[in-house]
Amino acid sequence: MPITLLHVPQMRADLYTNGDYVLHMDSDVIVFEDVTYKHIFHLHKPVLPYRRYRTDAGFEGLLYTLCWQSGTSFAMGEDVLHEFSIFNTHVYPRSIYPAARKFLTERHDMSMVDFMSTRRGRCEHPNEMRQYSDEDNMRMFSDFNFIGAYMWYHMHDAVFWLPADPYDARLDDWRPNLLNYAWVCQANGRHVPSDATGLVQYVADHRMVTTLNQCGIVRRYWDVAWEQDPAIRTGIDTDSREWRAGL
Structure with a gap:
């Protein structure tokens, strides 16, 4: 099954709930x-x-640009300048889903499922993606970037737009702190230790997280420790000033 077909339920989220937001x-x-x-x-x-x-x-900016901009622009039928999948959580009005599905169907003259079956949904390393043709790049599809782009151009008043880039922020803007909306910690699945003791500690370390700062400490530690010999892993110093910062 193409990876993008795994995202079809997300594009149909309104069919699984009666809530005003998803x-x-x-x-x-x-x-x-x-x-x-x-x-x-x-x-x-x-x-x-x-x-x-x-x-x-x-690195991250290049990856996201190579990975998603062309494909989102192709899906929208116009140049998309922004990406909208900043955090690991997304909340949308329920009304966006049928409108977005209808847009894809009318824009590309095929059902939403058929359109997504022709897309690619996994980013590769930038060194590999640099070798992709323009057609390859246009086949990339991110449901969250597409939904965000659709709302930006067609339902702009449906959400509160919060710029994460100083290029888009005006000096006279009053806006909430971006980090107020970062309330989850992503466990990097690529850096999971293979030994049983390490796996137990990996899970325990993530369960200790109570702040975004601590999330960063845990992620940075396991970025290195996951492939170390268990005998030389130092563990995370939870008594350190760095760990306690922000508590």
């Missing part, structure tokens, strides 16, 4: 705070962060 959350994240209204909404609208695609923003 929360999507990645399966590899840990919620480290009690989630409240303020974590999701601002001025009675769900908050949707966005940032510009930029090739000068280091």
Whole structure:
């Protein structure tokens, strides 16, 4: 099954709930705070962060630009300048889903499922993606980037747009802190230790996380420790000033 077909249920989320809003959350994240209204909404609208695609923003920026910009622009039928999948959680009005499905069907003269069956849904390393043709890049598809782009151009008033990039922020803007909406910690599945003792510790370390700062410490530790000899792993110093910062 093409990877993009696994995202079809997300594009049909309105069919599985009667709520006014739908929360999507990645399966590899840990919620480290009690989630409240303020974590999701601002001025009675769900908050949707966005940032510009930029090739000068280091490894991550290059990856996202190569991976998603061309495909999202192709799906929309116009140049999309921003990406909309900033965090591992996304909240959308329920009304967006049927509108987005109808748009894809009319724009590409095929059903949403048929369209997605022709797409690619997995990013590769930038060194490999540089070798892709323009046609290959146009086949990339991210449901969250597409939904964000659709709302940006066709349902702009449905959400509160929060710029994550200073290029898009105006000096006279009053806006909430972006990090207020970062309330999950992603467990990097590529850096899971293979030994039983390490796996137990990996899970325990992630369960200790109560702040975004601690999430970063755990991720950075296991980025290295996952492939170390268990005998030389130092563990995370939870008494350190760095760990306790922000508590």
